[in-house]
Amino acid sequence: MFTQRISTTRRIGSLTASLAIAALALTACAGSDAGTTPSAGESGGSAKTDATITFIPKQLNNPYTDVVLGGGKEGATAAGFATANVVGPLEASASSQVSFINAETQAGTNAIVIAANDPDAVCSALGEARTAGAKIVAFDSDTNPECRDVFISQVVAKDVALIQTKLISEQIGGKGEIAILSATANATNQNEWIKFMEEELASNPDYKDIKLVAKVYGDDDDAKSFQEAQGLMQAHPNLKGIISPTTVGIASTARYLSTSEYKGKVALTGLGLPNEMRSFVKDGTVTEFALWDPAQLGEVAAYAAKALVDGTITGATGDKFTAGALGERTVEDGGLVIVGPPTVFNKDNIDEYDF
């Protein structure tokens, strides 16, 4: 993680000179666009030009996270941050992010953008960072609401859940046993989606013949998810479909199904990366799956961080800011900012995406 930080800083550093003018111009635009908001009085001219931003993902070297961070770093430069860093643990465990937050507090970073491995574990560290003046943007996976200024959500959590229940229902013909293969048992976003899925399965009459028989956790580990998928098949011989709301889980499960006798017999959908899923969509293991564009998530998070640092927004409901080319975003109840609707990928459109 040390190497990554150095190289990022260097790269950003060399970019800074050439992009400074462009960035300033963009910030000014963003500032004037945001002039309609009540708190915008001090924006525009007062936009900080030496602001620093640090992204703390759940775990480094995770392909999905990398796409998010790619968008985040581009967004940070475009939004006008002087330096953008990425630091974080190599494994996604509850307490692993705390030491990184503490280091950022000591470094005096202006904005911390974090995807929480655990909503509570990071709270006191974030509290200290805020006391020291940092703005906290949660993205991808929320912290407790009182520990951050805004939360950038890929999509409305409920939409993510509903698209997955809809896809699995279509793929198994509206009836039969299904199971969920998730990330860790305490992953904030997966658990929220699963809750919505369960409610939808219970309440929507279209799904009355679908029975959720198991929820298992592959811990976002390739080998573990693989073995969990296998176990599902043995424990539930009548299983018709699997929903895996995590990119590692769906890819591992797809690999297992495609190399076993269950290929084509057990449906699989969930949230996956097109690059990881391409071969499984083409060989017929998976018909359709969903995801948002992860780069946009990072981008919106960076713009939100800049607006907070500049004082353009405070994170109050109704605050508006411009996320570059993505247009205007509004802070909703609970400090929530939504990026956009999920996309469904299948063999007809998957080649149009590269992430």
Next chain:
Amino acid sequence: MSAPAIGTLNNSPKQGGKSASAWLKLRELPVTVALVVLVVVTAVINPLFLSPQGMKDLLLNATIMMLLAAGQTMVIVTRNIDLSVGSILGLVAFGTGSIFAANPNMPIVLVVLIGMVFGAVLGSLNGLLTVWAKVPSLVITLGTLYVFRGLNNAWAGPKQHFAGDRPQAFGNLSVNTVLGMPIITLVAVIVVIILAIFMIGSRPGRDLYAIGSDPEAAKLFGINVSRRVFTAFLINGALAGLAGVLYASRFNAVGATTGSGLELDVVAAAVVGGVAIFGGSGTVIGATIGAILLNTITSSLTALRVDKFWQQAIVGVLIITAILIDRLASLRHAKNLREKEGRNV
């Protein structure tokens, strides 16, 4: 092999002639019985457990761990340990992905050889450091665990190679079966058998036991301890390399975190299989059965719909049981020996 000679140089009661075979039997028996009982009970409750697909999955799951446990046994027997095997596996697995991404037409046999050589180089680094620096291998390999993992992180970054990028024929090694066994399992079984014969039936193999029983005595006896220990690390590295290549055949993604955390599972498998953690006794076959047992526990708990959070606790109980059995056996053996010596006087 010259059993009597080794017998004389060992002060430890764990070696020599007839009693050694009784000893080995005792050490491998519990784990074998546990495995059989587990499989039978699970299959009675859920017949799907032993369906052709179920059997195949069981064997495939154990394959990687079998190789690692067999290699680790060689090292542990010499009173050493190699904690870096998970990192070696990760580096080789990612290397395999990289080779195929750059050149999909590379012959598979050549890739396997490259992987084993790569693993052997990493393993020999462990061996060199342990032998030359005379620092306990626990510390050395704890260091290389992080060094190798760091290299993997620097090399791979967020890049992952997926099964789709590798040739179909390579992936099929973990799908197609010969004699009811997936090809990669067959490879692992052959390697384990060769290693077991080497350990039991060859002079260098027996030397490893002698070194583990009493390094000083082994040195006095004229065994080149440094060279033997170095070789054990090298072979263990090569096996971890082979396991890395097979991992790339079986699983979808190989990247920076591939294989992390495996090392403790491997040591657990060896201990459960009757390999004494302080060296000098235990067999490759026992460790291999230990590896199969640990993997089978995971599979059978899932097949029986037992909450998987219990699994770790059960593995822990098994490790402690294995050590207790080991302790009881060695106490009894020491007593027998005392009595025998008493009569001689």
